[in-house]
Amino acid sequence: MLTLTLDSFMIELKDGSLKNVGPTDKSATAKLFDVESVEARAFGDSQLKIVAEDAAGDEVQIALSPEDAAALAEELETLSAGHEKAE
Numbered sequence: 001m002l003t004l005t006l007d008s009f010m011i012e013l014k015d016g017s018l019k020n021v022g023p024t025d026k027s028a029t030a031k032l033f034d035v036e037s038v039e040a041r042a043f044g045d046s047q048l049k050i051v052a053e054d055a056a057g058d059e060v061q062i063a064l065s066p067e068d069a070a071a072l073a074e075e076l077e078t079l080s081a082g083h084e085k086a087e
Contacts, residue, residue: 002058005029032060040069 007027012019020026035052043049048069053059064072 001033001054001056002060003031003033030060032058 005028008023009026009028010021012021032052032054034054036055038050038052041049041051043063047063047065050062050064050069051059052061
């Protein structure tokens with residue numbers, strides 16, 4: 001399940017084109033639940049990408065620097081080890 005929250009978001013649809021309407025202070029939050037698959041990929045020359053997809057085909061992609069990806073991997077390892085001990 002993909003949820004998308006858009007704040008201060010307004011667009012104009014004219015002749016098949018989207019145009020920003022109003023100030024440029026828009027923001028968005030995307031959340032993907034019930035993930036069925038996750039993979040890591042190279043992205044460009046200097047980034048890594050995490051791709052998560054649910055059964056409905058909804059997909060979220062996150063591009064990270066190698067340093068951020070390493071920090072995330074370390075956090076996941078720590079959380080995973082703590083979770084295994086709790087079981």
